[in-house]
Amino acid sequence: MGDFVASAKLDRDMQEMPAIPPAAAARRPLSAEQLIERLKASAEAADVSAGLRALTNYVGADGYLLARHELNSENGLDNVISSDWPFDLVCKRGIELITQLSRTTELDKCLSTLHPAFSMLPEESELPAGASREYCTIIFNSGRNRYVLMFICPSDVILSQQRLKEAGVLASYFASLLFHDTTRTSRDMDLTDRELECLYWIAEGKTSDEIATIIGISKNTINNYITSVMRKTATRTRSEAIAYAVRHNLV
């Protein structure tokens, strides 16, 4: 299911793939001024792939993949936003890599923000010419959304940590400018203030009776709120509803 959505999105994106092989374009990296100009123009034109190409060029990488870490996806599968990796590689590996990443704990993710991390692709992967099996992952946030930016490293050059960090910061600005609208929709789901208030107190360990005393409404009303939360969030038990709320930063 998630695979299908991701690849359908990709399909559209792949058609916009640059005619120049990314490896060739990366030979002469952009200066910081050029990068900012290119990003500004791409943001104005709402051209995601142009902006990402500029960032890829700036860090001297051979290919990029940008994905959004979806909060509401049940299985933790993320959405690939844009990539110039070979189609097969994104379908097989990209999604696998992101899923792997989503298995780390929230604290680990918080503590790896903007830290370029290097890993190796499996031996059998088909890569663009001149690229190595090494890739670099940078996690960054823009508002409530978390994004994962991956670069394929060239085989002959070592990427600069400094430039990768700068690219992470700039990518978050770029995402803030471009995906500003999408951030609001995911906010707080459709839960009402009362429902959130109940969730908050439950997460603090209060029982329905205690919450009834705190908020000053009847215990049955509280239970109704919880039932409605569980329905809206498609969770089966109170525990799961609270886990959902904590994971999604609602309480």
Added chain:
Amino acid sequence: MTESRARESKSLAEPTKRQMKAVSRSDFFPRLVAMQRFAHARNFAVLKTNNSGLPSRRKLTCILDNFPSDSEVGASSILDAYGPTLLEHLEVSSLPLLWNGKEDTQTAETPDFSAFVLRLKNRVLPVCGIALPVRLGSMGNGYTVFAANYLDITSEIIIDLHARSHQMMMDLLVLDERRSAPDEVLSNREIACLQLAGDGLVSEEIAGQLGLSVHTVNAYLASATVKLDSVNRIQAIAKAIRLGYIA
């Protein structure tokens, strides 16, 4: 499952390694002063959101600053003036915020980077400045703020300061997490039970999946609740997620 559990136990072992970094919040002062000099600013403040709470009760508090106590402007006047706007911005964007002061000369400018900054309401405070939003995820969110009489800041400096602000917020988070870490480490069984309970399984189902009796599952959940200093299993699950024991 085994893999994620291995990861958990690894992340539990890590704090000892991180312990070397910073022992108290005052250790962050020299770094912040260096950043302030780099920006050619006069003062700094670090603002942090309270970790949990209702959206309506979420607020920013100043945890570190070097405003002199007798000056007319302090971290609290920044919070009074811009607090709600800053909170709202943190939810939707990572763009730096600039503001101009009351005097005509108190301007904050970034000629080469104006497309990537937003402006707060001008002429509210007797200083100008820049606020850099830092959002790490469900915890460790806030701002580093630099105030000055006049600020002309290049893209290069903004990007560098922003990256350093993130690093500092991460180090602060590590410091805070270590304080709130439970006295006793949760066992793998307790973590597994908590994880499944958080995934919506009732005790019977957890028992079936782990090959234990229902009573054993309940006992594990009860001991995890005590270790996490919680009153019931629901609070324990909430805490376990926040502390990173379960996903």
